[in-house]
Amino acid sequence: xxxxxxxxxxxxxxxxxxxxxxxxxxxxxxxxxxxxxxxxxxxxxxxxxxxxxxxxxxxxxxxxxxxxxxxxxxxxxxxxxxxxxxxxxxxxxxxxxxxxxxxxxxxxxxxxxxxxxxxxxxxxxxxxxxxxxxxxxxxxxxxxxxxxxxxxxxxxxxxxxxxxxxxxxxxxxxxxxxxxxxxxxxxxxxxxxxxxxxxxxxxxxxxxxxxxxxxxxxxxxxxxxxxxxxxxxxxxxxxxxxxxxxxxxxxxxxxxxxxxxxxxxxxxxxxxxxxxxxxxxxxxxxxxxxxxxxxxxxxxxxxxxxxxxxxxxxxxxxxxxxxxxxxxxxxxxxxxxxxxxxxxxxxxxxxxxxxxxxxxxxxxxxxxxxxxxxxxxxxx
Ligand code: OSB
Ligand code: MG
Numbered sequence: 001x002x003x004x005x006x007x008x009x010x011x012x013x014x015x016x017x018x019x020x021x022x023x024x025x026x027x028x029x030x031x032x033x034x035x036x037x038x039x040x041x042x043x044x045x046x047x048x049x050x051x052x053x054x055x056x057x058x059x060x061x062x063x064x065x066x067x068x069x070x071x072x073x074x075x076x077x078x079x080x081x082x083x084x085x086x087x088x089x090x091x092x093x094x095x096x097x098x099x100x101x102x103x104x105x106x107x108x109x110x111x112x113x114x115x116x117x118x119x120x121x122x123x124x125x126x127x128x129x130x131x132x133x134x135x136x137x138x139x140x141x142x143x144x145x146x147x148x149x150x151x152x153x154x155x156x157x158x159x160x161x162x163x164x165x166x167x168x169x170x171x172x173x174x175x176x177x178x179x180x181x182x183x184x185x186x187x188x189x190x191x192x193x194x195x196x197x198x199x200x201x202x203x204x205x206x207x208x209x210x211x212x213x214x215x216x217x218x219x220x221x222x223x224x225x226x227x228x229x230x231x232x233x234x235x236x237x238x239x240x241x242x243x244x245x246x247x248x249x250x251x252x253x254x255x256x257x258x259x260x261x262x263x264x265x266x267x268x269x270x271x272x273x274x275x276x277x278x279x280x281x282x283x284x285x286x287x288x289x290x291x292x293x294x295x296x297x298x299x300x301x302x303x304x305x306x307x308x309x310x311x312x313x314x315x316x317x318x319x320x321x322x323x324x325x326x327x328x329x330x331x332x333x334x335x336x337x338x339x340x341x342x343x344x345x346x347x348x349x350x351x352x353x354x355x356x357x358x359x360x361x362x363x364x365x366x367x368x369x370x371x372x373x374x375x376x377x378x379x380x
Contacts, residue, residue, distance in 0.1 A: 024169035024197035048110035051272035090278030108276030129314030137163030146179035232263035298323030303336030
């Protein structure tokens with residue numbers, strides 16, 4: 001069934017995190033979130049979320065660049081155009097507009113929900129998802145010392161999380177991971193995520209990465225720069241621990257390059273980072289053929305983008321726990337109902353029994369949190 005978008009409403013909300021989240025390149029304590037409301041020509045409506053942050057410290061995009069890109073270039077290419085379906089949106093945006101993948105994804109992913117609603121099926125089913133439940137891992141920000149980190153990791157285990165991911169940076173790495181491994185025992189899946197903080201030119205940093213090999217980590221995520229597949233390949237040859245790429249994988253082609261060059265053995269798929277579900281599914285399918293495990297990453301999303309991640313993670317190739325924590329991990333109160341919850345076995349239920357997103361947006365609350373709003377229609 002075709003897709004024809006009639007209007008896109010942009011809004012910025014501000015949602016305070018329960019506690020600050022620190023990665024190697026910066027700290028967030030209040031999430032500025034760009035929400036979209038999409039309406040098609042028949043009045044079917046849904047919400048989507050742009051996962052860009054306020055600062056360009058994970059990717060070059062921010063919520064402000066995304067707002068500009070959607071208003072100036074993305075919406076004008078999509079509004080009031082008859083497209084064959086959500087599959088046609090990514091190709092429509094890919095070549096004429098360079099970059100701005102998170103901005104594109106916010107629109108593209110919304111069209112998958114509209115298509116699901118028109119078919120009367122869940123987003124998960126529309127994407128080809130098969131799982132009833134998805135497994136959850138926690139991502140723990142950089143802590144002041146190993147003892148605090150161990151407390152956090154123990155608490156995560158007690159809550160049922162099936163994997164612990166620890167943010168690292170030079171100087172907060174080997175001692176922190178050693179403490180976590182000793183506390184959790186030899187078997188539990190532990191991951192280190194560097195967010196591009198390391199360089200092969202620094203012998204102390206290289207030695208620290210090599211030392212992590214002793215802790216039997218499930219993987220080390222994105223140690224080097226986003227655009228550096230060649231040095232990741234050199235590093236992977238020196239490490240027993242599998243490298244998982246996050247920031248580096250922005251398209252199917254980069255996933256192919258990872259395999260060709262040997263830059264890593266696992267991929268963290270974030271649909272926002274790759275421009276939406278079209279690319280995310282293509283990477284998933286490619287990795288399934290290549291026996292590359294994938295898992296769904298997170299970007300401190302509200303319950304809206306979480307619905308998209310849960311649906312994606314229900315695809316059969318997502319064999320590792322994703323960064324899909326329940327609402328209460330981040331927010332005093334989420335903006336969706338019901339809130340996302342996790343059971344004692346660290347699993348989140350996929351709402352396959354409800355058409356579209358599977359959660360309702362609490363519009364009154366979103367109104368209260370809204371800092372600015374703009375409605376985009378085709379100018380005639
Ligand atoms: O690298 O996976 C990352 C959060 C913000 C930016 C980048 C990353 C992260 C996380 C948090 O690890 C994952 C989550 O949303 O729980
Ligand atoms: Mg990461």
